[in-house]
Structure formats: C-alpha cells, structure tokens
Amino acid sequence: MxxxxxxxxxxxxxxxxxxxxxxxxxxxxxxxxxxxxxxxxxxxxxxxxxxxxxxxxxxxxxxxxxxxxxxxxxLNFPKIRALPIRTVKASEDVEIPPQSEVVLEAICDNSTEEDETVIVEPKSENLLHHKGILTGRTLTVRKNKQMLVRMMNLKDYPQQISKGEPIAYRSAVHESTGKTPASIVFGAELRLPIDLISDRPKKEEGVNNYISHLQDRLQLTHAEVRQKMRIESDRMKTRYDLRANTGGFQVGEKVWLYNPKRTKGKSPKLQKSWEGPYTVVTRLNDVVYRIQKNPQAKMKIVHIDRLTPYQEPHPNEGVT
Known part of the structure; x- marks a missing residue:
C-alpha cells in the first residue's frame, strides 16, 4: 500500500x-x-x-x-407511518436534585401498542417556564407501556414532579390532518431551546405584518386540514362500504353471529369467532336485527355488521 x-x-x-x-x-x-x-x-x-x-x-x-x-x-421506500400525538405523564413521584439531569419512567395516554418507537418533545406550555425543569427531546422505545424521558432541573434547589403530571408530548404529524397540533393551533412549529442556539435568527417584522402573515398561515393551514380530513373520511367510508351489507337480511334467513370468545391458554387463531346459525326474527331498522338461535333460546338484538349469511353445508356425495 x-x-x-x-x-x-x-x-x-x-x-x-x-x-x-x-x-x-x-x-x-x-x-x-x-x-x-x-x-x-x-x-x-x-x-x-x-x-x-x-x-x-x-x-x-x-x-x-x-x-x-x-x-x-x-428513493423507492414506503412512506413512514405517522405517529399519533399523545400526552406523556410521569409514572411516579420524582425529585430532581438541583442543577441535575435525570432519566425517569413515564407513561403514555391512550396508547394500545405494547412496544413502539416514539419521539418525545416538550409541551407547548413547557415546565421550564413554571418550575425551571427542561424536558429533553428524545427518540426512545416504549416497552410494557412505559418509556424513559430525560429531564433537567435548572434551579439551585430540588424540584418535585408528581405522579401523573404531564411532562411532554409525543409529537408527530397527525395522520388524519397531515399537520402537527402546534401548526394548527399556533400557525407555526414549536421551537426547542436547542433551536434558539443552532438556528439563525429570523428577520424582524412589524406587529401588523406579523398578525397579517399569521392569519394567512392559519387560514391556509385550516383549509388544508379540512380538505385532508374530507379525503380521509371519504377513504374510510369507501373501505367500509366495500364490506358493508347494503341489502340486509330477510325475516327467517339464517345468519352467523360474530361473537369472539377468548379462552385462557389457547391461541386466538384456534378459537371460533362466529357462532350459529341464528334465525332473523325481526328487522328493527336498516341496520339492527333481532335474532334467535332456536325457539327456546333467548333473542338477541345485534347490529348488521356482526352478521353474515349462513350457507347450508353440502352433503358429502360419493363418500362411503
């Protein structure tokens, strides 16, 4: 070489x-x-x-x-699914020593996924303004409904964070609106302390110009959000209508009832989700029916989405 x-x-x-x-x-x-x-x-x-x-x-x-x-x-790679916006709260009472940084456990509101990657960002009404506590912007993995959040106490005395106290938002573009909550409410993205250090200062503008530009941004943003939500609503309706039963069922018709039951220790894939056949007794309206499994059984009132046509099994011909 x-x-x-x-x-x-x-x-x-x-x-x-x-x-x-x-x-x-x-x-x-x-x-x-x-x-x-x-x-x-x-x-x-x-x-x-x-x-x-x-x-x-x-x-x-x-x-x-x-x-x-x-x-x-x-680059031909699939579009990344947008993360929902949820509030991150402290999972226990924590005391942060003066001028110290700690990593504490937090929980996420209304989250159904067990393990997921999340972005943690400070709340718009950041605790820094009230208590002198700074929440760090973090990319973390939530496991078993908990995640780790980095926080810093800038004061010269200990600070207390109570259990259940909101400390941050999981911030990302909302899938239905196509915008972040900050841009919809404030007309601009939230700026973190690090942005004040790294970003170049923006050009100063007068109060009247600022108000005029803010109104224009909000009107444009809200118009885009309304259009995006209409598109998403139409898309969801189209997907629903593909599997919807528009004809309904007639009185006396046999149907299956979707009634999933889960037995402990048995895989859901091996358990039956449909039961029947039931007989349609009364059509209460376009989407609600009264059904009965047999003349001695108790009647049930169910939505049409839980019903599907029952087909009689074909006799086995040629089998001895």
Missing part, C-alpha cells in the same frame, strides 16, 4: 489494515469510487463507509430524494 492506514475502535484500540479495495458504487446514472478497507475484525461492531460525506451527497428524507452532484435519485 502506498499510504499507511489504520482502523481505531471507540476505545482507541488499533486494528491493522491488511489491504484496500477500490469499489465502484453506482447510483442512478452516476458511478463513484470508494476505498474499502480489509481487516481482521472479530468483535461485534458497527461498520460503515463515509460515502455520503466524501461524495457530497444530500439525503432528503421528507422528499425521498438522494441528491448527487449530477442528478436527483428517487
């Missing part, structure tokens, strides 16, 4: 380089050359090639585009 290279681990250990391979990487219509190092690595480590930095690539995830020097390459 003309040049001497060496690989270093995170703790400073040196790994000898045995060789270098010049690999060709083709993206779209462009071809790039990248050095690949050959070495004996026996530990579990994370390897990577700094191709994007060396070749001045720009990865635009919202637009799903990889920009090179010569072209823009469309």
């Amino acid at each position: 003309d040049e001497e290279y060496q690989l270093e681990t995170a703790n400073g250990e040196v790994i000898p380089v045995k060789g270098i391979h010049l690999a060709e990487i083709r993206l779209g219509n462009s071809t790039f050359r990248q050095k690949v190092f050959v070495a004996d690595i026996t530990d579990d480590v994370l390897l990577g090639l700094n191709v994007m930095a060396e070749q001045n690539f720009i990865l635009d995830l919202p637009q799903r585009v990889l920009k090179t020097n010569n072209e823009e390459i469309i």
